[in-house]
Amino acid sequence: MSKLVPTAQEALKGLLFDGMTIMSGGFGLCGIPETLISAIRDSGVQNITVISNNCGVDDFGLGILLKTRQIKKMVSSYVGENKTFEQQYLSGELELEFNPQGTLAERIRAGGAGIPAFYTATGYGTIVAEGKETREFNGRHYVMETGLTADLAIVKAWKGDEKGNLIYRKTARNFNPMMCMAGKVTIAEVEEIVPIGSIGADNIHTPSIFVQKLIKASLCEKRIERLTTRSK
Numbered sequence: 393m394s395k396l397v398p399t400a401q402e403a404l405k406g407l408l409f410d411g412m413t414i415m416s417g418g419f420g421l422c423g424i425p426e427t428l429i430s431a432i433r434d435s436g437v438q439n440i441t442v443i444s445n446n447c448g449v450d451d452f453g454l455g456i457l458l459k460t461r462q463i464k465k466m467v468s469s470y471v472g473e474n475k476t477f478e479q480q481y482l483s484g485e486l487e488l489e490f491n492p493q494g495t496l497a498e499r500i501r502a503g504g505a506g507i508p509a510f511y512t513a514t515g516y517g518t519i520v521a522e523g524k525e526t527r528e529f530n531g532r533h534y535v536m537e538t539g540l541t542a543d544l545a546i547v548k549a550w551k552g553d554e555k556g557n558l559i560y561r562k563t564a565r566n567f568n569p570m571m572c573m574a575g576k577v578t579i580a581e582v583e584e585i586v587p588i589g590s591i592g593a594d595n596i597h598t599p600s601i602f603v604q605k606l607i608k609a610s611l612c613e614k615r616i617e618r619l620t621t622r623s624k
Contacts (some may be wrong), residue, residue, distance in 0.1 A: 393406035394554040394608045396585065400431035403579045403605045407544055408437040409433075415500065415540075415571040416444040416454055417547035420472075420524035423564025424453045429544040430546045433457055443467040443540055445496065445567055450476050452615055458486070467540065473617055495537055497567065502539035504573025509538045517534075546576025548609065549598070550620065552582035553589070556603030557596045565597060570601040581609040 397403040414432070418424030427605045432440075433456050440463050447466055449453035457463050465487035471477050492514045497619065502510055511534035515521050525536040529587035547568040549558035560568055564566055572578045580603050 395473050395556045395600070395603060396554045397593065397605050397607050400427045400579075400607050400610075401434070402426070403607050404431055404435065406611040407577055407579075408432065408435050409439075409543075410430065410438045412437070412543040413441040413443065413541075415545040416442055417545070417564075417568035418453070419445055419563045419566040421448065421453055421615050421617045422562070423548050423560060423566075423568055424547040425447065425579075425609075426453065426613065427581045427609045428579060429454060429456065430611060431463065432546075433460055434551070436462075437463055439464040441465040441467065443496075443500065443571075445493065446470040446472050447474050447477050449615075449617060451471050452613070455497045457533075461485075465489065466472065467491065468495070469496045482547040490520070491537075495520075496540075499537055499540040500567065500574050501570045502537075503541040504570055505539075509536050510619055511536050518566055523594035540574060542571075543577070545571040545578040547571055547578065547580050547598075549580050551583045551584045551586050551591065552580060552606055553586050553591055553600075553605075555588055555592050556606050558581065558582065558598040558603065559591060559595060560597050569598050572598045577604050578602055579605045579607065581607045583609050583612055587588050 467489040469491050495514050513534050516533045516535050521535045550561040551559045
């Protein structure tokens with residue numbers, strides 16, 4: 393059965409509501425679901441909690457949802473190059489739950505695997521552990537972290553068939569696959585739609601069972617977050 397939907401607006405129909413939690417895949421500006429983010433902006437949904445490694449830059453990626461003040465809280469590991477993020481956070485307008493990057497990835501993976509919590513040594517004895525349960529195992533101290541799930545996961549893949557089997561390229565594979573598993577509903581936008589059966593089973597990164605809807609990406613800008621060149 394084909395899961396391909398003509399537009400991002402149609403794919404999101406009936407799924408958005410104020411106060412919801414959205415996972416948005418990608419790493420830096422690589423592999424982010426630009427088409428779906430733009431459609432969420434246009435929907436006007438408010439007070440969103442967004443789980444994503446970062447929040448894009450001021451005029452690109454999730455940064456466009458910050459500019460429209462649709463995001464209430466970010467769960468992230470890196471806030472990087474976004475001045476709007478900095479201003480809203482320092483003014484108290486934006487909530488932030490900071491995570492070490494590996495911990496964030498594992499919290500999402502755990503949520504998708506149905507694991508409610510786990511222990512990690514990362515962050516023990518630091519501000520990251522404040523207010524959290526800690527335990528000692530074999531003489532080493534660990535912090536309990538909870539798994540993360542979301543009302544909606546939006547991801548971007550390089551190739552996908554109409555059933556929703558997905559392949560990612562390079563760093564786009566960092567957060568997108570695990571978010572597919574952790575969303576109650578997952579929408580994937582794909583750069584190239586290929587015929588069903590053309591992706592070998594061994595080459596599938598996300599099996600179709602984790603994808604409910606699929607769109608063809610209409611925005612595929614390959615932006616570099618910080619361009620560094622050397623003199624000749």
